[in-house]
Amino acid sequence: MAERRGVGRAEPAMLEVCNLHASVGGNTILRGVDLTVKAGEVHAIMGPNGSGKSTLAHVLAGRPGYEVTGGHVLYKGRDLLVLAPEERAREGVFLAFQYPVEIPGVSNVYFLKAALNSIRKHRGEPELDAMDFLSLVKDKAKLVDIEESLVKRPVNEGFSGGEKKRNEIFQMAILDPALAILDETDSGLDIDALRVVAGGVNQLRSPERAMVLVTHYQRLLDYIVPDFVHVLLDGRIVRSGGKELAEELEARGYEWLQPAPAPGR
């Protein structure tokens, strides 16, 4: 690991979160998160329910209603938090949603083509025409074994839980982000679906891309092996380590990491 950190020094990290505080609806959720993610790395953020994992993912994506009250976030060395959500996406930040929303009337393929072309336009690349786009779709659909009929249907409408999650990874493959944040991608998946989704994610690992996996269970990490594991508790990262930390959590739970109760109580 030490060598890897050394290599990264010449370039700014993909993501640098410093002392990040955030609240939702007046409730403080993040209380000083520090996290550095470099290109090529896969980080897992684990923690019990309510610890702030999903909040962190949404704050990074710029979800309305999530207020940053302190700290800063650099993405490729630039302030991420000043960007509108769609600007973050065009700059290469991708969030795979825990609960992907249904968009009736808008076909998946039409939606994705518009999304990809807005990103390409932002990068100064020519827009893809229908033919090129469809061949890209065919290519990437194999990655997560997504059926062509799903690609043509309205976005997520009537999809099963597993299909929705697969669709998220499929979208990620098409949009080719630099930083992918996967929010509880394993939730609601049976073991076969989990294997397919994880397989897709693994194929998308690359030295240019960083990934942050937000997960409650260690199970996902059997399939997508992270470089680093962090434990988020009560809005702070209380422990970081390698993949063996996840195994320890599996065995011991989160209880042992709780801060000691105040004396007298």
Add this chain to the structure above:
Amino acid sequence: MSTDPINVQALAEREYRAGFVTDIESEAIPAGLSEDVVRLISTKKSEPEWLLDWRLKAYRHWLTMKEPEWANVRYGPIDYQAIVYYSAPKQNKGPKSLDEVDPKLLETYEKLGVPLHERAKLAGVAVDAVFDSVSVATTFRAKLEEAGIVFCSFSEAVQKHPELVRKWLGSVVPYTDNYFATLNSAVFSDGSFCYIPRGVRCPMELSTYFRINAANTGQFERTLIVAEEGAYVSYLEGCTAPIRDENQLHAAVVELVALDRAQIKYSTVQNWYPGDKEGKGGIYNFVTKRGKCQGRGSKISWTQVETGSAITWKYPSCILQGDDSVGEFYSVAVTNNYQQADTGTKMIHLGKNTKSTIVSKGISAGHGQNTYRGLVRIGKAAENSRNYSQCDSLLLGDKCGAHTFPYIEVLNSTAQMEHEASTSKIGEDQVFYFQQRGLSAEDAVNMIVNGFCKEVFQELPMEFAVEAQKLLGVTLEGSVG
């Protein structure tokens, strides 16, 4: 910093791109309504005695009627004596060649995207341009005449084809029909007339472009389309008006007649000035549209995209009299800011094996109120009739409303009826999903709305489907923060 919540209810200023006024000298009669005014309009148009009599009967009947109050719309009292019932740009009378039309008028239509030069953008569409109370130009007349098709202003039809007008005028919407149709019958000033002879398929789209320009003026036009046996015509109307603080009344009547196996496809893209974001000004669009499938196997299809007007009150309907006749109604109605719409259709099944389809899409934003009101009646003799109705509502924000009033009357037990309805809302989570994929909130709304309206848009003639999509985008501009 934080990103502000997407404020779906915060409505930014909407841009109404047709809101300019043409500075042109016009000839108007004083405001007010009386028998003398009715006579004056008739005289100005050198009408035959029978038509004046018809107008006067309508006027006298109107005096006995009360303004309807059942619609789900609210507005202050209309002062019918404050309205100017006739206003026309000063120019040479009578049928005009395009070279004689005032350049200012040509420029107006050019600005509205409806060039009246036959070689221009709308090369495949014949246009009748109605400016305030009169028709100022009709394109492609010669080409249509070759096919035996009559397409001209209503006034001209009265002069040149009195027997046709007399035969069909009021045959679908009688002068006693309803308050606004009766008022129209008394004071209508112009409109379009279209006659497709037996077996002729009209070689191009026909269209009328209505423009209200003068202040305090009402527009009362009348359109009559007759398709003889086996004839086919596709007809489109467009409407705009300048931005004015006062409300203006538009009470039109459209009558369609389809004989045996004839087909009439009637499309409307209505973009009257809707009023400002506080609800000031705008057109009161109180319109009676009805088609009669008189012949066997005839078909009348209404498609409407209603984005404008402060208040819309209209129910394009089909009387399915001929056996095996078909009626269709496809509608998108949008209300933003303080717009109100009470719109829908009536499908009256009289003949055997008659079929009707209703697809209504209502979109409400801001404080807009959108009502679908529809009647499907299956008469006693209408064996094996079928109706399919689908009414969907889409809400943007939480201050707008969607209402559905379906009326179903079935007098024949062999009828098959289907009714589906849904209401959905563009949620902040949906908008964020688009944004997270690199699309703006405006893109999100446009794509969702266009997806919602797809079934209706695909019924529009190609040239206008694109226009309608753009118009919808403009109408809902700023309806997400």
